[in-house]
Amino acid sequence: MKFTKLVNSIRNTHSELYLAAAKAVNQSLTVRNWLIGLYIVEFEQQGEDKAKYGEKLLSHLALSIKIKGLSETNLKLCRQFYIAYPNILAAIKTMFENKGYLISQTVSDQLQNTNFENDTYQKSLHHQFNSDHIKPEELLTKLSYSHFLELISISDLSKREFFEIETIKNTWSVRELRRQINTLYFERSGISKKPDQLSKIINEKAERINPEDIIKSPFTFEFLDISPKDVVYENDLEKALLDHLETFLLKMGHGFCFESKQKRILIGGEYFFIDLVFYHRILKCHVLVELKVDEAKHEHIGQLKTYVNYYKKEIMQKDDNPHVGILLVTNQNKALVEYAIADSDQQLFVSKYLLELPSEKELIAEIQRENNVLREQEEIYKKVAKDNYKR
Known part of the structure; x- marks a missing residue:
């Protein structure tokens, strides 16, 4: 043969x-x-x-x-x-x-x-x-x-x-x-x-x-009782960044309570996944975090606003404040942070919410720091693999 x-x-x-x-x-x-x-x-x-x-x-x-x-x-x-x-x-x-x-x-x-x-x-x-x-x-x-x-x-x-x-x-x-x-x-x-x-x-x-x-359908994973994380986590860099962000936000000491990772929601008969969901006990609102290992695109911001509005309509309790969305966009050249809120009064958001949430500079710095660590580790793995191959 x-x-x-x-x-x-x-x-x-x-x-x-x-x-x-x-x-x-x-x-x-x-x-x-x-x-x-x-x-x-x-x-x-x-x-x-x-x-x-x-x-x-x-x-x-x-x-x-x-x-x-x-x-x-x-x-x-x-x-x-x-x-x-x-x-x-x-x-x-x-x-x-x-x-x-x-x-x-x-x-x-x-x-x-x-x-x-x-x-x-x-x-x-x-x-x-x-x-x-x-x-x-x-x-x-x-x-x-x-x-x-x-x-x-x-x-x-x-x-x-x-x-x-x-x-x-x-x-x-x-x-x-x-x-x-x-x-x-x-x-x-x-x-x-x-x-x-x-x-x-x-x-x-x-x-x-x-x-x-x-x-890889969520229905299939649930039917077979398998964790659906592999459906979403197809990028090792994205997974590592999300794991780090979860830890970073919880250590901020400003009232973040972790609620869910890859939170699945149903909108118009279609399932969507929110990367990280926290409840902020001081602000009394949900904080939704979306990470894109990509360049910033208009649809990313639109997607985040859709999630925030969904939470406002379906999840928000009477004593809750408007929910917040944080979009983190990162690639090799630059990092970007965008905020969204389930309320049209942006001035209120800036003056009140940013007192408790990490600033744009803090988030960008943390993303870049973790990005650099991951890329250094990647270079080390490549060098080790190359040395082993020569032997």
Whole structure:
């Protein structure tokens, strides 16, 4: 066997089985969430003690099951997923029967005895099964759960099916699907004199689905009970700087209380991660820190302001003061600090908040100091490696 053939054999085997593993994990995640949605709807419609929980059902459920990734918000998404795609039932049954999935008799009986009477199910079932273009089996095997979360926001069944077909046919990534929904591709295609040409232009630049996108999805990490930090920390320099900043701010002695690292928040159906979150006990507000090992860009400031406004709307308590955002941008040439506040009165911010927060000069100096230390360590490692190689 030639060496080149050996290399290709190993690469091809890895790629095929990696893809198979990604698909298997995704299908299991999708089926689990669909079944959870089914159980919730069945309880809401037929549960003997449903009145006991009422509108607080999902919050009570999240606290009771204590399963990572199944928060009240995610349980709500499971329910929406089932309501939007009840026709997947046939595909799930087939998958269990043909592929030998090991499920308990309770789950099997639940699937066999489920009675669908709601209008949403009947309309969706009629629409999907009368389509010549797509079947439930294709939906389940070719779309990730993250794809489904984008699609369930579309109430128009014809429009949703259009994006299902386009996503499957062109293997769109989740980001590409979201982009095409937001740029009104469906509407533009409807009024275009040459829809095929429009489709060709769009798909020449479309972002394709990548197995790593599935594996590194926050949903997958939670489903497998794996820490999601590897999804975010892809840059060793960034991780080292964040670890140092956390320690530095806590040692400032001005009331910083550490709350979270890589804090995940949900905005408009999309997950975002805030690098560091503190609560300042003197200022009585959250302090959100974003670090970018990159040049300063307008979208960085916009992103930070979005996080601050999210905290103002969703997290802020009555006795809290407006939350603060600190953007740290660093590269080899310069460091930059920008502040954002959930209040339009910047003068108040300058006069009051900076008395307790580290100054721009202090933050820049600390970033540069740590940057220099890390680069010196990097040079030492390189020299040691070079010396070992010579030996």
